[in-house]
Amino acid sequence: MEDTLANIKRGERCIITDVSSIHIPLKLLEMGCLPGNYVELVQVAPFHDPMYLNINGTHLAIRKETAMHILIKK
Amino acid sequence: MSKQINVALIGNPNTGKTSVFNALTGLNQKVGNYPGITVEKKEGVCKLPRGVKAHIIDLPGTYSLNASSLDENVVIELLLNKNDKDFPDLAVVVSDVENLKRNLLLFTQIKDLEIPTILVINMADRMAYKGISLDLEYLEEHLKTKIALISTRKNQGIERLKSLISNYKDLSISHNIDLTEIDKDYFENLKNAFPNQLIYKLWLVITQDVNFGKTDRNEIDAVANFKTKSKSDLKRLQQKETIKRYQFINEVLKKGQTIDAAQAKDLRMKIDRIITHQVWGYVIFFIILLTIFQAIYDWSSIPMDFIDSTFASLSEWTKNQLPQGTFTSLLAEGIIPGLGGIVIFIPQIAFLFLFISVLEESGYMSRVVFLMDRIMRRFGLSGKSIVPLISGTACAIPAIMATRNIENWKERLITILVTPFITCSARLPVYLIIISLVIPEGRFIGLGYQALTLMLLYLIGFVAAVSSAYILNRVLKIKSKTFFVVEMPNYKLPLLKNVAITVLEKTKSFVFGAGKIILAISIVLWFLASFGPGVDFKNAKEITTKEYASQNLSQEEFQQKVATHKLEHSFIGITGRAIEPAIRPLGYDWKIGIAIVSSFAAREVFVGTLATIYSVGSDEEETIKNRMAGEVNPILGGPLFNFASGISLLLFYAFAMQCMSTLAIVKRETNSWKWPILQLTIMTLFAYIVALIAFQLLK
Numbered sequence: 001m002e003d004t005l006a007n008i009k010r011g012e013r014c015i016i017t018d019v020s021s022i023h024i025p026l027k028l029l030e031m032g033c034l035p036g037n038y039v040e041l042v043q044v045a046p047f048h049d050p051m052y053l054n055i056n057g058t059h060l061a062i063r064k065e066t067a068m069h070i071l072i073k074k
Numbered sequence: 075m076s077k078q079i080n081v082a083l084i085g086n087p088n089t090g091k092t093s094v095f096n097a098l099t100g101l102n103q104k105v106g107n108y109p110g111i112t113v114e115k116k117e118g119v120c121k122l123p124r125g126v127k128a129h130i131i132d133l134p135g136t137y138s139l140n141a142s143s144l145d146e147n148v149v150i151e152l153l154l155n156k157n158d159k160d161f162p163d164l165a166v167v168v169s170d171v172e173n174l175k176r177n178l179l180l181f182t183q184i185k186d187l188e189i190p191t192i193l194v195i196n197m198a199d200r201m202a203y204k205g206i207s208l209d210l211e212y213l214e215e216h217l218k219t220k221i222a223l224i225s226t227r228k229n230q231g232i233e234r235l236k237s238l239i240s241n242y243k244d245l246s247i248s249h250n251i252d253l254t255e256i257d258k259d260y261f262e263n264l265k266n267a268f269p270n271q272l273i274y275k276l277w278l279v280i281t282q283d284v285n286f287g288k289t290d291r292n293e294i295d296a297v298a299n300f301k302t303k304s305k306s307d308l309k310r311l312q313q314k315e316t317i318k319r320y321q322f323i324n325e326v327l328k329k330g331q332t333i334d335a336a337q338a339k340d341l342r343m344k345i346d347r348i349i350t351h352q353v354w355g356y357v358i359f360f361i362i363l364l365t366i367f368q369a370i371y372d373w374s375s376i377p378m379d380f381i382d383s384t385f386a387s388l389s390e391w392t393k394n395q396l397p398q399g400t401f402t403s404l405l406a407e408g409i410i411p412g413l414g415g416i417v418i419f420i421p422q423i424a425f426l427f428l429f430i431s432v433l434e435e436s437g438y439m440s441r442v443v444f445l446m447d448r449i450m451r452r453f454g455l456s457g458k459s460i461v462p463l464i465s466g467t468a469c470a471i472p473a474i475m476a477t478r479n480i481e482n483w484k485e486r487l488i489t490i491l492v493t494p495f496i497t498c499s500a501r502l503p504v505y506l507i508i509i510s511l512v513i514p515e516g517r518f519i520g521l522g523y524q525a526l527t528l529m530l531l532y533l534i535g536f537v538a539a540v541s542s543a544y545i546l547n548r549v550l551k552i553k554s555k556t557f558f559v560v561e562m563p564n565y566k567l568p569l570l571k572n573v574a575i576t577v578l579e580k581t582k583s584f585v586f587g588a589g590k591i592i593l594a595i596s597i598v599l600w601f602l603a604s605f606g607p608g609v610d611f612k613n614a615k616e617i618t619t620k621e622y623a624s625q626n627l628s629q630e631e632f633q634q635k636v637a638t639h640k641l642e643h644s645f646i647g648i649t650g651r652a653i654e655p656a657i658r659p660l661g662y663d664w665k666i667g668i669a670i671v672s673s674f675a676a677r678e679v680f681v682g683t684l685a686t687i688y689s690v691g692s693d694e695e696e697t698i699k700n701r702m703a704g705e706v707n708p709i710l711g712g713p714l715f716n717f718a719s720g721i722s723l724l725l726f727y728a729f730a731m732q733c734m735s736t737l738a739i740v741k742r743e744t745n746s747w748k749w750p751i752l753q754l755t756i757m758t759l760f761a762y763i764v765a766l767i768a769f770q771l772l773k
Contacts, residue, residue, distance in 0.1 A: 056175070
């Protein structure tokens with residue numbers, strides 16, 4: 001099932017299917033946020049924002065508004 | 075004589091690059107700035123076998139050559155400018171064994187610039203723990219490089235790295251990726267247009283918005299105009315390039331690296347479930363802050379009292395040993411108390427930098443960024459603002475420089491503008507001396523009243539910072555794109571050597587940087603306080619004799635009156651009296667006025683100034699604190715430093731913008747005089763009003 005990364009649940013592991021290159025900083029892509037890589041939600045701050053993710057072995061935090069431009073497959 | 079080898083140390087943040095730098099250079103390092111910008115430039119010398127020396131530059135940490143900040147620009151500007159005197163003979167790329175895949179991205183980019191490159195794989199001690207094994211021979215062959223597997227923590231592999239550096243001429247310079255495979259037409263056209271240039275270099279010139287050296291300016295302009303593609307197309311191409319690089323890296327690591335997932339333990343995840351928890355995360359953060367403040371106050375008071383009394387005796391001793399005269403007076407009443415005013419900060423500054431560097435080194439600071447982002451955003455700040463705000467407790471200057479990581483310009487500007495409200499270490503001596511004079515010593519549930527007052531002042535600074543951020547966020551109409559990407563590095567036990575070097579470096583730069591200003595001001599003040607115009611100053615003795623003729627003064631009391639009279643009619647006394655009407659409603663006398671005026675250069679001058687002024691007026695050996703306690707308010711009577719005037723002074727210092735260096739940095743970072751002037755006016759005005767209200771209510 002396709003969804004955006006903003007709706008991922010804690011502990012869930014998904015595969016990235018598409019990233020909108022206009023809305024996503026190059027830096028995030030370079031840190032491994034690319035189609036085909038896995039992503040897992042480690043922890044969220046209050047109000048589900050920002051999100052602490054494990055993307056392809058890199059642990060990083062992004063804001064929900066950025067996560068909305070990343071598509072995932074469960 | 076053999077030539078010195080230029081080495082550039084490059085790597086992602088959190089790979090232990092600085093540890094490698096420290097391991098190679100030891101204390102043979104110096105920290106400066108890149109010309110014209112405030113990016114820190116760290117250089118050092120490493121002794122290699124056979125008497126060869128390597129000049130090592132520790133470049134700012136970066137994830138890639140696609141720069142998104144000033145710090146990162148420095149890296150690519152150096153690597154693209156062959157005429158720079160620091161242009162590296164070889165690059166040493168530092169990677170972390172646990173994040174090899176991501177770290178190799180930067181490595182392949184540097185390889186493509188055809189610079190001889192050594193790959194350092196750091197943190198080798200973590201391999202067994204993570205179930206990682208490497209086929210180094212295979213990796214060396216396919217990455218076309220030499221690898222040094224090292225552990226700075228266990229001090230292993232450094233010798234191999236040194237020998238690889240000295241044999242750098244054997245390194246391959248062939249590239250890793252062929253860009254023409256990404257978009258044949260575009261890159262072949264580019265190649266044909268500039269046949270003598272490296273294709274990856276051309277590509278960087280087109281995509282990066284940085285200032286390349288003047289030398290090949292014309293050619294650079296020509297390249298930069300060779301676009302033929304729209305901005306979004308270029309961005310898509312960069313994405314393709316990144317995917318291409320990862321394909322290459324995955325291919326190489328498939329055979330060169332095995333990870334036994336069954337053996338891998340992930341402590342970070344377990345710790346982070348608590349440390350970044352929605353409730354416990356905040357509780358832990360608060361306890362850490364509380365501990366730091368209590369520690370700074372309690373621990374540093376012992377060496378500080380010692381320094382204070384030592385300088386008082388030194389000044390007295392000088393006076394007794396040397397023959398009387400202007401020089402002795404300058405030494406004992408100008409220079410020595412001035413120096414004391416600098417040295418007295420050392421314990422607290424050292425402690426503060428100790429805590430900050432431990433928080434940064436351990437990886438905890440990134441968790442705080444995560445925890446605070448949502449809250450800070452309500453105030454127009456970013457989670458990343460928390461790093462400048464916390465570093466601001468040491469000094470606003472490095473703190474304002476640390477705002478460079480904030481990608482969003484509006485969030486960054488607001489952070490720069492409000493950071494000076496945070497209680498910096500220069501305010502500490504002012505706070506400490508006034509608190510010890512006006513706040514009683516009792517205890518409240520284990521915490522001293524004095525420590526609690528100090529904590530409250532830190533809190534006031536923080537509240538002032540976030541509330542002004544909230545207002546600025548409403549007032550400033552700036553549109554800018556928001557990016558927020560923060561890496562959560564693995565937890566690490568801070569290396570003692572790294573922490574020690576940071577504390578030493580920062581303390582040293584404070585003592586010599588601020589020290590110069592303080593000393594110069596002390597000498598000027600001494601001069602202004604020791605000389606005066608007109609007959610009133612010259613005939614102090616006669617006038618005093620006449621005035622007190624009816625009273626039976628002892629010799630000592632008489633001397634005291636003469637000195638006070640002289641001080642009042644010296645240059646400084648005249649100036650002080652001129653401004654007294656403006657500050658009297660705040661509960662200050664003209665001596666405090668002088669201290670405030672002189673501390674517009676830097677807050678820490680306040681204590682030194684009072685020390686100098688009171689030294690000039692007294693013969694006895696006394697600590698600054700005792701002298702201040704003995705001052706009497708000329709109008710209201712009673713001690714000059716009482717609860718009302720003390721609180722008023724504390725609040726004035728909490729809010730006023732009294733640091734020329736900070737204003738200079740703000741000018742440099744915002745590239746306009748508008749912001750520092752705004753800061754100076756609003757903060758000082760606000761400070762005056764608050765101090766006025768406080769004194770009038772409490773007196």
